[in-house]
Amino acid sequence: MPVRVAVVDKDLCQPRKCSQECIRFCPIVRSGKRAIYMDEQLGHPVITDLCTACGICVRKCPFEAITIVNLPSELGEDCVHQYGPSGFKLFRLPMPKPGRVLGIIGQNAMGKTTIAKILAGELRPNLCANSQVATEDIIRFFRGTELQPYLTRLYKGEVKVVHKPQYIELIPMYVKGTVKDVLMKIGGNEESVRKIAEKLNLTHLLNRDVSKLSGGELQRLAIAAALLRNADTYIFDEPTTHLDIVERLRVAEAIKDIAGGNKYVIVIDHDLAVLDYLADQVVILYGKPGAYGIVSHMRGAREGINEYLNGYLTSENMLIRREPIKFRVKPAPRPIQKEKVLLEWTDLVKRLGDFELEVKAGVIHRGEVIGVLGPNGIGKTTFARLLVNELEPDSGVVIPHGEVRISYKPQYVRDLAVKYGDKTVREYLAMVVGSDFTSKIIWPDLANGLSLTPLMDRELSSLSGGELQRVVVAGSLLRDAEVYLLDEPMAYLDIEQRVRVASVIRRIIEEGDVVALVIEHDITMIDYLSTSVMVFLGEPGRHGVAEPPTDLRTGMNEFLKSQDVTFRREPQVGRPRINKRDSYLDRLQRSIGEYYYYISTEEREEAGGR
CATH class of the missing domain: 3.40.50.300 (P-loop containing nucleotide triphosphate hydrolases)
Known part of the structure; x- marks a missing residue:
């Protein structure tokens, strides 16, 4: 039997503004059984196991709040978390490895932040039981995987986690004082604060009040605060937003340095060039935004990003997008008249x-x-x-x-x-x-x-x-x-x-x-x-x-x-990739003055001459 995912998006559902035709026209409800009913406490309809996936309620909903889909039966055993009855479902979790940076790629509302909260210990997975699950049951669920020892230590309080949040514009509402005051409270000594300020180009901002910082400056402050904490696991949710390319690379280097200390490092970001430069491995989230998300198998950063852009995951034999996303290898001419x-x-x-x-x-x-x-x-x-x-x-x-x-x-x-x-x-x-x-x-x-x-x-x-x-x-x-x-x-x-x-x-x-x-x-x-x-x-x-x-x-x-940055081109999809400083291609492109639109002869041959 396939796993049926029937989801009612509580943010989209507005039962008070419609005639609730999703319930009135359900053939199972009309037979006297409850395939879908209005839950007054939750404030939205709930779809029960009696649903036959006929799709009538999906077509009747004026707000596109209902999703019903059948998934492969083997996914049923991998359901990690569900947000209430008929809520979003997350299948599988990625397995971070110490000393390596794990990148997470996927559309919004697909479960990336849920994964971050679970691995940070901020959210206990309910294993889709729609009720509280004992810690022992969670650990047993992941037995035989690398997550079992990680979660065991996490729930015993033996793993210190730092989670850099996504929305940094809210920081001035909760944090007061100068940049130096904030970092001193966390770092404890001036030497540590000085080093991290130099690394993230915050030295000239140390005496500036947090309320006067721009978006990019707030982002660097949040990352500096995270790096100053002596943690075992670091989770960075969109660390490059509002940063220019040099600052993105500066942040990437700082995060890579932390991972080199045998720490767990997880990065969620939509800038694929920086994520490719930063991550050792990536997982891809696919599914339907707001309804369900599935975590792919782990793969290398280059391979994973290419597969994501192509829209086809090889090891899963899964088409996640009808059309590939490709970038032009040669610049378009400027339209001047x-x-x-x-x-x-x-x-x-x-x-x-x-x-x-x-x-x-x-x-x-x-x-x-x-x-x-x-x-x-x-x-x-x-x-x-x-x-x-x-x-x-x-x-x-x-x-x-x-x-x-x-x-x-x-x-x-x-x-x-x-x-x-x-x-x-x-x-x-x-x-x-x-x-x-x-x-x-x-x-x-x-x-x-x-x-x-x-x-x-x-x-x-x-x-x-x-x-x-x-x-x-x-x-x-x-x-x-x-x-x-x-x-x-x-x-x-x-x-x-x-x-x-x-x-x-x-x-x-x-x-x-x-x-x-x-x-x-x-x-x-x-x-x-x-x-x-x-x-x-x-x-x-x-x-x-x-x-x-x-x-x-x-x-x-x-x-x-x-x-002082050079990019090369990935011949398979045309996407730009950042060269490592002083690498062969970096030195070659500087010498010929081609900092961006460049594909090496070897890579052209590897891609079959494309």
């Missing part, structure tokens, strides 16, 4: 306190998607604010060619949830776009590509970071504008969602003959999305210099040379 100039500017200067931004004269053409690259604190957001007239330049002028309306998506979306938390997604979109937003041509693409339909009647305050990001991005793209200025639109999105967002942006720009400027730190997505790039150089926090928009090859080489 003199008659299509939309916006230009002279040399600009803007001073904000001790910081000065210089912007070299540049031009933007219709049909361009411009990736904006640069380290944190270099003036990218300041430049965005100059374009949207939030700031006036101290010298120079921005020259629009005709009427230029600008749609701006801010960097931090959590602030909007605080400001408009009591509004539903539908009300928020109507407020920022207009009540007729569903009649716009692009709406079906946005609703389907960003999975917005199930969120429409939920309040902003109830959304996760990824869900809120998708809503705010949709609100920005739905506005009628000539320039779409998107500040970190990929933060908190999984790789599938990032690709969909990129595809929707490209379609809007191509069909509307308008422009997008995308400020993003994920190099892989900048390459996937952009037709040209704009590079910001200088000294973060003091002086920034913005180069004019240029073609991808020139811009990528200029930026990566300034950051």
